[in-house]
Amino acid sequence: MSNAVSSPEITFPQEHTGGTKRIWKVFWILSVITIIELAIGLTIYNIHKEPNPNATLVLAFKGMVCILTLAKAYYIVSVFMHLGDEIRNMIMTVVVPLCLFIWFLLAFLWDGDSTKHLRNTDGHSRPAQVEQVHQPAAVDKDAKK
Amino acid sequence: MRLIFIIMSTTAIPTNTKWWNGGRSPFNVSYGKVMMWYFLMSDAFTFGAFLISYGTIRFSVNHWADPNHVFSAFPFAGHANLPLAFVSLMTFILIFSSVTMVLAVHEGHKMNRKGVEKYMILTILGGLAFLSCQAWEWTHLITGDHAVLVNGQIEHWGTTVSKNPWGPPVIFEGKEVATPGPIAFGGYFFGITGFHGFHVFSGVIINIIMLIKTRLGHFDQRGHYEMIEKAGLYWHFVDLVWVFVFLCFYLI
Numbered sequence: 001m002s003n004a005v006s007s008p009e010i011t012f013p014q015e016h017t018g019g020t021k022r023i024w025k026v027f028w029i030l031s032v033i034t035i036i037e038l039a040i041g042l043t044i045y046n047i048h049k050e051p052n053p054n055a056t057l058v059l060a061f062k063g064m065v066c067i068l069t070l071a072k073a074y075y076i077v078s079v080f081m082h083l084g085d086e087i088r089n090m091i092m093t094v095v096v097p098l099c100l101f102i103w104f105l106l107a108f109l110w111d112g113d114s115t116k117h118l119r120n121t122d123g124h125s126r127p128a129q130v131e132q133v134h135q136p137a138a139v140d141k142d143a144k145k
Numbered sequence: 146m147r148l149i150f151i152i153m154s155t156t157a158i159p160t161n162t163k164w165w166n167g168g169r170s171p172f173n174v175s176y177g178k179v180m181m182w183y184f185l186m187s188d189a190f191t192f193g194a195f196l197i198s199y200g201t202i203r204f205s206v207n208h209w210a211d212p213n214h215v216f217s218a219f220p221f222a223g224h225a226n227l228p229l230a231f232v233s234l235m236t237f238i239l240i241f242s243s244v245t246m247v248l249a250v251h252e253g254h255k256m257n258r259k260g261v262e263k264y265m266i267l268t269i270l271g272g273l274a275f276l277s278c279q280a281w282e283w284t285h286l287i288t289g290d291h292a293v294l295v296n297g298q299i300e301h302w303g304t305t306v307s308k309n310p311w312g313p314p315v316i317f318e319g320k321e322v323a324t325p326g327p328i329a330f331g332g333y334f335f336g337i338t339g340f341h342g343f344h345v346f347s348g349v350i351i352n353i354i355m356l357i358k359t360r361l362g363h364f365d366q367r368g369h370y371e372m373i374e375k376a377g378l379y380w381h382f383v384d385l386v387w388v389f390v391f392l393c394f395y396l397i
Contacts, residue, residue: 007371009170011162020251027244034236041229041396045213062397069392073385080247080381082374089164090172094182101193108197112204120207 014085026079033068040065181375185382188344192386195340196393199333206327210311212395215304218285232395235278236387242271243384246352250377253370258359261373265356268380272349279342283335294322306331334394341390344383351376 040061047053047061078084083091120128164171172179203209213228220231245267252260289303291310294317302310302325312326355376364370 007170007175009175011169011173014173020248023244023247023251027240030240031237034233034240037392037396038229038233041213044396045228048211048213065392065396069388069396072388076243076381076385076388080243080384081378082250087173090174090179090182093172094186097186098189100190104193104197105200108201109204112201115201115205116207119205 014082022079026075029075030072033072037065037068040068175371177375178371178378181378185378188382189386192337192340192389195333195337196389199329199337199393202327202329202333208313208326210309210326210330212397215286215311216282216395220281229395231278231282232391235275235282236391238271238275238278239384239387242268242275243381245271246377246380250370250374253364253373256365256370258362258365261359261364261370262356265352265359265373269349269352269356272345272352272380275345276342276349279338279345283338286334292322294324304331304334306335337390338394341383341386344386348376348380348383351379 044058044061047058083094117128118124164173170176170179174182216232217226217228218231219225219227245264249261249264249268252264286304289310290301291303292299293302293310293312294300294315299317299322302308304310307328309326309328309330310323311330312324314321314323316322355373358364358372359370364372
């Protein structure tokens with residue numbers, strides 16, 4: 001196995017130890033996580049079919065799917081993109097700027113929620129009249145037309 | 146886990162390496178690869194901005210289309226109600242093509258031209274399969290025919306950037322019928338999956354160029370297969386974005 005150094009800037013070659021075992025391991029991890037996500041997705045679908053879906057339960061399941069997605073992202077970036085094999089300087093220069101997303105996500109979702117509240121209360125001038133529309137999952141009848 | 150990787154990689158560094166004294170890459174990575182990482186980071190912010198803006202709009206309305214309704218079709222399955230089925234097929238296609246890509250990079254490290262060619266062909270086929278799936282899904286949505294109550298009359302709508310037939314249902318003449326939903330739905334869906342699909346398309350083109358260059362022996366002459374690694378970074382990024390598109394549009 002030759003670890004060809006592609007550029008004089010590189011001090012030492014990345015170690016590509018082992019065969020393809022690690023790659024296939026990550027493939028199975030990603031597949032299993034995806035299957036779990038699908039199972040949770042179908043669970044949410046079935047909860048929505050009930051006459052009075054439990055909103056907190058749905059939210060908890062959605063949170064779980066988000067965490068599983070982050071786990072998938074970690075494996076893709078760390079193993080498939082080999083970022084985990086780079087030196088710390090390199091890892092930090094990519095990962096640290098991405099931390100902006102934490103603020104980005106919180107600020108904008110908060111903004112969206114605030115807009116909804118302003119709409120439903122006419123700018124705080126009346127109590128909220130949220131039309132909580134529950135859509136039963138059987139409307140697909142008309143798709144057959 | 147990442148800590149373990151950091152420790153594993155730092156142990157290989159000779160002690161007292163002066164990273165910032167010039168003459169060498171402080172990241173121990175070639176210029177081209179660093180730039181590919183920074184390009185992908187900026188692309189991540191573009192996709193992130195799109196998805197977060199979608200989230201903001203979705204948070205600001207009382208009703209949003211239920212993905213399990215909108216995406217419940219499967220090719221040749223007629224009107225069978227199969228939520229999540231087709232999109233999971235697309236997800237597995239992309240995960241698998243990511244694996245063949247990383248295997249191509251692995252063969253490149255071993256300077257095995259035949260191996261690189263084999264896995265590049267498989268990766269390109271995976272990309273084309275994904276694009277075909279997306280073409281079918283878009284066609285199905287746009288040409289769909291759903292009864293919608295508009296100004297007291299029943300109209301038949303597909304899902305497009307200007308029409309959303311997935312609004313809250315009302316009872317009309319004794320039957321349950323949908324009303325128009327937030328118009329942003331189609332724009333966000335087609336905009337973001339389209340932008341991602343365009344990335345897949347350009348990734349397939351890049352991979353085809355890499356396959357041709359491998360066949361012509363360019364990388365063997367150069368003495369390394371780093372170009373395959375850089376194309377691989379782009380391809381994995383496309384898979385990474387899909388993981389989030391899958392989450393935001395289909396799962397939650």
